Amino acid sequence: MTTVTTLAQAAIEIAPAPARSGLMVDHIIGAVVYAALGILVLLITLYGMARFAPFPLHKELEEDQNVAVAIVIASVLLGISIIIAAAIMG
Template sequence: MDYLSAIQITEVISTIFYTMLGVALMGLVWKCIDWLTPFPIIKEIEEDQNIALAILIGLLFIAVAIIIAAVLVS
């Protein structure tokens, strides 16, 4: 019960805000990647089964998520 009394409403609100900010930034990164590539990424991954591109995009999202998390924590 001691842990619940230590949680403040401002911490919960700030956590929700920064989560939404991180998700919005990840969406913005996806739109930029999609805009910069000369081919449709979704078609390459889904229809052409380009596993290498799927792994590359996944790793890119992990890297961007780590950067966003580091910025939000600091």
């Protein structure tokens, strides 16, 4: 085990039960807030792509079944998701 893991386990064992449960609630709330913000940023990006694209995305994807456009949209959303994850992780 690493020193950090050992120290973290020792701190959890020493901390009283109410402090541990409060800490867990804080972490859960933080995770939910950051997840909601990340999803919001991702939806704003998707809306921006649809709004500023030089062609109608709906027509290209559903009617014409343009796979190239789908790959580009997926690539942009994946890239934004990686940036959001890196921003959340610090």
